[in-house]
Structures are given as C-alpha cells and as structure tokens.
Amino acid sequence: MATTTAPGSAADLRLTALPPATGRAGLPGALRSEFTKLRSVRSTYWTIAALFIVSVGIAAIAGAGIASNLHNNPWNKAGTDATQASLIAFFEIGQLIIAVLGALVITSEYSTGMIRTSLTAMPRRGTVYAAKLIAFSTVTLIVSLITSFVSFFVGQVALSGSGVSASLFHSVTIPMGVNMSPGPGGPNGPPNYKFVGTIVISPGTVLTAIIGCALFVTAVALIAFAFGSIIRHTAGAITSVIGLMFVLPIIIQVALPDTWRWDVMRFFPDAAGRVLSVTVGNTNPHLWSAWPQFGVTLVYAAVFLAAGAYLFRKRDA
Amino acid sequence: MIEVRGLTKRYGDKVAVNDLTFGIEPGKVTGFLGPNGAGKTTTMRLILGLDYPNAGTVTVDGKLYPNLAYPMREVGALLDAKAVHGGRSAYNHLLCLAQTNNLPKKRVGEVLELVGLTEVARKRSKGFSLGMSQRLGIAATLLGDPKMLMFDEPVNGLDPEGILWIRNLMKALAAEGRTVFVSSHLMSEMENTADHLIVIGRGKLIADCTMAEFIARSSGAAVRVRTPSPDQLVLAIANKGGTATADSDGTLLVHGMAADVVGDIAFEQGIRLHELTVVRASLEEAYMEVTADSVEYHAGVRGQATTIGSGV
Numbered sequence: 093m094a095t096t097t098a099p100g101s102a103a104d105l106r107l108t109a110l111p112p113a114t115g116r117a118g119l120p121g122a123l124r125s126e127f128t129k130l131r132s133v134r135s136t137y138w139t140i141a142a143l144f145i146v147s148v149g150i151a152a153i154a155g156a157g158i159a160s161n162l163h164n165n166p167w168n169k170a171g172t173d174a175t176q177a178s179l180i181a182f183f184e185i186g187q188l189i190i191a192v193l194g195a196l197v198i199t200s201e202y203s204t205g206m207i208r209t210s211l212t213a214m215p216r217r218g219t220v221y222a223a224k225l226i227a228f229s230t231v232t233l234i235v236s237l238i239t240s241f242v243s244f245f246v247g248q249v250a251l252s253g254s255g256v257s258a259s260l261f262h263s264v265t266i267p268m269g270v271n272m273s274p275g276p277g278g279p280n281g282p283p284n285y286k287f288v289g290t291i292v293i294s295p296g297t298v299l300t301a302i303i304g305c306a307l308f309v310t311a312v313a314l315i316a317f318a319f320g321s322i323i324r325h326t327a328g329a330i331t332s333v334i335g336l337m338f339v340l341p342i343i344i345q346v347a348l349p350d351t352w353r354w355d356v357m358r359f360f361p362d363a364a365g366r367v368l369s370v371t372v373g374n375t376n377p378h379l380w381s382a383w384p385q386f387g388v389t390l391v392y393a394a395v396f397l398a399a400g401a402y403l404f405r406k407r408d409a
Numbered sequence: 410m411i412e413v414r415g416l417t418k419r420y421g422d423k424v425a426v427n428d429l430t431f432g433i434e435p436g437k438v439t440g441f442l443g444p445n446g447a448g449k450t451t452t453m454r455l456i457l458g459l460d461y462p463n464a465g466t467v468t469v470d471g472k473l474y475p476n477l478a479y480p481m482r483e484v485g486a487l488l489d490a491k492a493v494h495g496g497r498s499a500y501n502h503l504l505c506l507a508q509t510n511n512l513p514k515k516r517v518g519e520v521l522e523l524v525g526l527t528e529v530a531r532k533r534s535k536g537f538s539l540g541m542s543q544r545l546g547i548a549a550t551l552l553g554d555p556k557m558l559m560f561d562e563p564v565n566g567l568d569p570e571g572i573l574w575i576r577n578l579m580k581a582l583a584a585e586g587r588t589v590f591v592s593s594h595l596m597s598e599m600e601n602t603a604d605h606l607i608v609i610g611r612g613k614l615i616a617d618c619t620m621a622e623f624i625a626r627s628s629g630a631a632v633r634v635r636t637p638s639p640d641q642l643v644l645a646i647a648n649k650g651g652t653a654t655a656d657s658d659g660t661l662l663v664h665g666m667a668a669d670v671v672g673d674i675a676f677e678q679g680i681r682l683h684e685l686t687v688v689r690a691s692l693e694e695a696y697m698e699v700t701a702d703s704v705e706y707h708a709g710v711r712g713q714a715t716t717i718g719s720g721v
Contacts, residue, residue, distance in 0.1 A: 107519050110512065110554050116478035117510045125508040132501035133494060205492030208459055209549065212486050214509040215458045215475035408460040 122214055122223035130227055135200070139193040143186050144239050150181030151243040155250025162254045167285035170270040173372040174258040175293070175301045178247025182240055183305040183365045187312040187337065188330075190232055194316030195329035197228045198400075202324045207409050217405045225317065225397065232313045236306035244302050258371065260302075264293045266372070297371045304368035304382055311386070312337060314393045315361065321400030336392075337362045354378030358385065361392040410435050411456060411557070411590070415465035418451055418612075425451040427612035428465070433590050435556070438583045440603030440620075441592035444700050448612035449592040450488065453561050457486055469557075481510040485550025486559040490542040495535030499526055499545050502534060507552050520548040540571040547578065557588040564598060576602055596696035610700045632663040632671050635684035645678045646671065660684065 130136050154177050162169055201207035214220050244260075251257040256266050267287035275283045315336065319329040341362050344353055357363050358379045364386040367379050379385055411433040418426040426448040433439050443449050454460040456467045458474040467474065469483055477483050493502050503517040521530050524544040529537070534545060543563065550558055560579070564572045579602055583589045593599060599606065599620070606623050608616040616623055634653070636642050639661055643653045651666035663671050668687045675682050 107516070107523065107551065107554065110482070110516070113479050113482055115511075117480065121509050121511045125505045128501060128505040128508055129494075129497070132498065132505070133496045135496065200494060204494045205489055206494045208454075208488060208492045209506065210509075211459055212457050212484075212488075213481055213506045213549075215477075215480055217475075406461075408454075 117214060117216070119219055119223060122219050123227055125214070126223045126227035127231075130197070130231060133200070135196050136193060136231075139189055139196070140235050143182075143189040143235065144242070146189060147182035147186045147239045147243045148246050150185070151178040151247035152250045154178070154181065155247040158256075159251050159254040162256065166255075167270045167272060167283070167287075169254075169256050170267040170287055171291070171373050172256045172266065173370060174248065174251050174254075174256045174264075175244065175298050175371040176369045177251070178244045178258075179240065179301060179305045179369045182243045183309055183369055186236075186239065187309045187365070188334065190236065190309055190313040191316035191333045191337075192330055194228065194232070194313040195320040195326055195333070197224060197317055198320035198404075199324060199326040199329055203326060211409050218401065221321070221401050221404045225314075228317055229310060229314060233306070233310045236309045236313075237303070240302045240306040240309075244298075258293055258298050260295050260298050262295065265290050266293065267291075268373070291372055293371050300382065301369050301371050304386060305365070308364050308368050308386060308389060311364075311389045311393045312361070315396050318393065318396035318400035321404045322396070336360075359388060361389040364389040410470055411588075412468050412471075413452070413456070413465070414467075416452065416455055416462050416467060417464040418448075418455055418460060418462050425612055426455065426462075429609065429612065429614055430465075431607050431614060431617045433557075433588060433607075434605060435588045436583075436586050437604040438579060438589040438591065438602050439605045439607060440599035441590060441607050441609075442596065442599060442696065442700075443592075443594065443609040443615075445594050446611075447594075447609050447700075449594075449609065450561050451612075452609070453486070453488055453559060453590075453592065456559070457484070457488075459488075479510045479553065481506070481512065481553030481555060483553075483555055484557050484559060485553060485555040487543075487546040487550050487563065488559075488561045490539065490546040493534050493542070493545065496533055498531050499534050499537075499548075500530040502545065503549055503552060506549055510553055512552055516552055520551045523551065524548045539566050540568060543567060543571065543575070547575075555587070557590065558582055560589070560591045562592055562594070564593070608696070608699060615699050631688045632666065632668045633684065633686040633688050634661045634663055634671060634675075634682060635659070636661070636675070636680055636682050638680055641678065642675060642680050645674050645680070649674055662688070 155174075158172065158174070158177055162172070201210060210220065211217065244258075248257045248259070256264075258264055268289035268291045269287070271286045271288055273284045275281045312333065316329060316333045319332045320326070323329045323332060341357065341360060344356055344360070348356060354376060355378050363379050364382075366376065367382045367385045370382075380388070413429055413431050413433075416426050416429040417424070429448075429452060441449055441452070451460065455462050456469070456474065458467075469477060474480065474484070497505075499521065500517060503520065504514065507514065507517055518527070518530075521527050524547055526541065526544055526548065529541070534542065537545065547560075547563075550560075558579075560575075563575050563579075567575065579589050579591060583604075591598075591602070603620060605619055606616060607614070608623070633656070634642065639655070642661060646653045646663055646666065649666070649670070651663055651671070653661045653663045656662045668685055672682065672685055
C-alpha cells in the first residue's frame, strides 16, 4: 500500500492566494478538463491501441491473403476491391472497439461516482456534456483518420505486386469481369480465363473511401457516447450499439422478404459502412450513394446525442 | 449564506426530504444532524444541484448553485470520498477538477501537500485507503479556496488519527472565517465542533438552533429545586405554565422553565429554596430524545419488536 506523509496540521492551512476571479467557468475550462480526463485513464489507451492493432493487423493479413490468392488464382483479380479489403476490419470491427471508449467516456463517470464530483465542480450540465462530446469526438476523429490511412497503406503494401493494389497517388486499372473456360488439363487443371473490360480507380475514389470510413466509425462512436448518457451503464450501452449496428440488420435480413428488405436497410445507420468503403463496381442499388447514406448514420447520431443531452440535464445525477 | 426554502424531494413513493426550510449562516460551523436515512445526503445533493427538488428552492448567496460564476470558489463539497475514477491519479483527478473552474495548475500541488498526499500524487486512487481517499476529497474541496465547505459524514469509517485530523481541519477552516456545513448521525461528533445545529429526522426539520438552545430545549434540561414547601411551589410553577415533578430524593424537577424564572417565582411567593440547580442533559441524550420518533430503522432492543419502514 502506498504511504502518505503526515498531513499538515491545522496551522499549515496556508495556500497561496488565488488570482481574482473574472468571468465565469465555461466551455474552455470544461474542455481542458475533459481532455485531461481522457488522457489520464488507461482505458483510453487500451481502446485506441486495440482499434489500431486490430484494424491495421487485419488489413495486413487480409492483404497478404488476397495477394496469395491472386497469385494462385489470377482470374480473381477481376473486380477485386483492394481498398475495401484494407478498410473492412477498421469499419466493421473498429466501430465496436471505439464504441467501447465512447460509452466509457460517460458511463465510467456513473459507475465510479465521479459524475457527482464532476457536476459539483461544474454544475452547468449542458456545458459538461458539450465539452465531453467535443473532446471525445476530436480524439476519435483524429485516431480514426490515422487508423484508416495506416490500414489502407499497410494493406496495400501487403497487396503490392498482386496487380490490384489501390493507390492514393495515381489511378489504378483493374479488370472488371472474367470469362472462364476449362483449361487443357481438364477440370482439375488450371482454367483458361479472359478478362473482360476494365475499371479505373481514381485516387479521389480511394480518398473518399478512407476518409468516409473514418467518419463513419466516428459517427458510430458518437452513437455509443449518446447511449452511454441515456443508459448510464457501460455494458448496456455497448450492447445497445451492437444491437443497433449488427443485430438489427441481421434480423431485418432474415425476417423481411427479399423484395424490399434492402429498401428498409437504407434507413438504418450501419448501411453507410457498406457504401462508403466501396471503390470498385456497382454499389448496392437499393442503398443511397455514399454521402446520403452516411447522412442517415449522422441523423441517428444526432437524434441519440440530443436525447442523451436532454437526459443528462434533466435527470438526477 | 445558503438558504433552503420549502425543499421537498421524493424518490418514487418515498419522501426523502419534506418541506425543509433553514439557512446556513456564514462564518460558523453548522452541524447537520439526523439519524441514518433522515435525508442529510439528499439535502446536500439538492443544495449542489445534483438532484432536482420536487418543490422548494436552494440558493447560495442568492443564486442557484448551477448559476454560480465559479462554483469551486464558493462551495467546496465532499459528499462521497469514493466518488472518483479509481484509474486516475490523485494529481490528474484534482487537475481535471481545477481546470473546470480555471484554477491555476500549481494549486493542485499545494492542496496535495496540505493533505499529505504529495508522495502518492502520481498513483492511481484505486489503491487508496479510505483515509487517503478522504484526504483526496478534502484536497478537492480546497482547490477553489471556497468561502463555504460542505462535508457529508466526513469521519465515517476513519481511524482515530484521521478523525482528529478532520476535526482539526474543520476548526481551522472555520477559524479562517469560512462557513462549514458538516453532517453526521452521531451527536458526539458535533459536541466540540459545531456552533449551530440543524437536526432533521425523516426528511423533516426537528431543530434549527444553537448548541446551547438545543440542549436547553430538550425535556432532559430541567431545574432541580429543594424546598421545605414543595406543594406550594408545584402549584406556583403550574400557574406560570411550568411542570414540576417529585424526584426520588425529595427534590422537585422543574421542566419548561429556566432556573432564574423558578427562583423569581419562589421569591414572589415567599417560598424558601435550599437548592436551585440546572440539570443539563448531555448533548447525546438531547439528540436521542428529539430524534427518537424519527429513526427510520429501529433495531429491536430488549425484546421489543423491530420496526422497519416509515409507517410506524
């Protein structure tokens, strides 16, 4: 156990005088406080490290796997989305990892009781909520952008030489389709194949996918933050995010008829991930294009954040 | 100056604080007494704006707590020493609080020094003992050099050394002219520290008076009189609104009347007195007496039925 020095006796009650107070406590101080809170607990570093390692690690493994597959089965080059292959771990799994941090930013204050200390120091709750939101979304956006770019670059390094690796600096042309026929060795030998058409992937398309995925992951993290404020319970908030982003889409896929289930899917916040990351070929015709579809996710985030703000102010702490 | 007016707070069906009105005078130690579950913590939470009242208002220097320009410069409150994020170091805990009120960074080191936690400032507070957590909480209250300090059961669970330290600290803070508002369920805690008492039971105000008044008010405070003509004196006292009862050793115990009044009555009636003594109830007795009806959870004593709940 840690030791303490003898506490000051009553006579020692001398502290240097504070500078005179001007103005009033507001958002700037609350923001500094929230950044201090974020950087002074380990869970922040753990979740960010997990996000980075999982996203970049899987991008590398997936890249190597695809490169090896294309080496053995070169006809698979047709329509291979190298950018999506590098980003899929980031936006599918990464969104959940950063959601844990989003929930914790608020729920850890309730689980530890810190919220009462925080709100005694700064009782203007709207300001506290805004400061938390700004601090967390700033950190998340920066971390997501870095992770997204690094995942892309590491993934492309692993894919380099495979003939499909995407680039941010020049256009890449890959075959669009392939015609296959049995080869001279019969059904067990390598087939004959002939590529049909080409797709040109411009750097702009790739950049949109990388940034779009980072924004999507940030938006999901904000939904988790809002759930944290609404539910005030870490496990409950994270479970709710999983429910909204993963379970609900599966239920819709299973329960609704093929004819119109995708027309429902577009109204759910997870659909944006499927569109934003695509750089090759046709996107799902039942979903909107990248930015409108991302707008749906943002609307969800905004509504939940507003509900979270309302409850944060209205309820007893 | 804190003013509580008509404060009522319900949690579901349960009334935690019931139409409470009192003021906390500046520059004094005010003891906030009541049995466990009387509503002391709830009242403090309401003062700090952590909970919202169902009725009534609380103002600090005429303002609602959330409207204070720099809350930490006005009120330093410690409700629960364990209400900290255990994963954060003592230093960073205090820093993030200081930053909300634009307090200088060096203040953090100073208050840590004052409470004797400098050596563990970089350690996570998870491993702190209750005494250390209490000191960390007190360090937080002193960050803003507040005019008023509020402590909820500050000595609960502390060892004798810790209790002594907190008592001395409270006295020192009051000696500097600060207002100290401290709650306890133990009367003995207040005996040497509080100037003024606010006593509540089951959310209702029982007493709001000075320490001396509180003792005098209790029925235990009586005047012992020895006289050769007790019947005459009993009658005279009854006529003036007091009550006198015969005590075991042939003396009379007069209730509801101060000693000087009893003496004057005897003089006017020409009754000789052989003894006139003020019998002072101990503070503990006075407290037990006024809160007896408002203890929420009675333990069964000597075969009595245990009553639980408020419907007694």
